[in-house]
Each structure stands twice: as C-alpha cells, then as structure tokens.
Amino acid sequence: MNGAALTAMSLDQLPMNQWATVVDLTLPDAAEDRELVLRLTEIGFVPGEAVRIVAAGVPGREPIAVRLGHTTFALRRHEASFIRVMPGVVGHG
Secondary structure: OOHHHOOOOOOOHOOOOEEEEEEOOOOOOOOHHHHHHHHHOOOOOOOOOOOEEEEEEOOOHHHHHHEEEEEEEEHHHHHHOOOEEEEEEOOOO
C-alpha cells in the first residue's frame, strides 16, 4: 500500500484552508452519481490538481466553496465526498 492510500481522504473531510492534491475520484454504484463524477472530472477535479476548501456554509458545513486553479466551485458535501485527496500539494513548486 502506498503513502497516498494511507493518508487519502474525501474532499468533504478536508480541513478548511488546507491545500490538498486530488488523487482519484470514487466510482459510485448509482447511475446519477456516476454522471456527477463525470461532471466533476470534466470541470477539472482530476488526479494531480491542487484544491482547498476556502469557505463553508453553516450549519453543517454545507455547501463548501472549493478552490481549484483560478476558479472557486460551490459543492455539496455529497458531491465532494467522491473526490479523494491527499493533504499537501504533491508535485507542485
């Protein structure tokens, strides 16, 4: 098992303002969730991309504002749960 697998978490669990690197996306069983994961991939949530949560709604931290490149996306926690990240920025700078 590699180091990424040991420390990877879903994006919805990442602490606020901590940079992370996308390592993969979960392929869900439900068809509508598979379409959601495809859309997330199409907008840039792909392995190697640096991300961080810059804001979160209250109560319940819903939705979350996620910075990806020069763009900020609002995601529901359910959507963010399909994005697997490793804390820290890997392979940048």
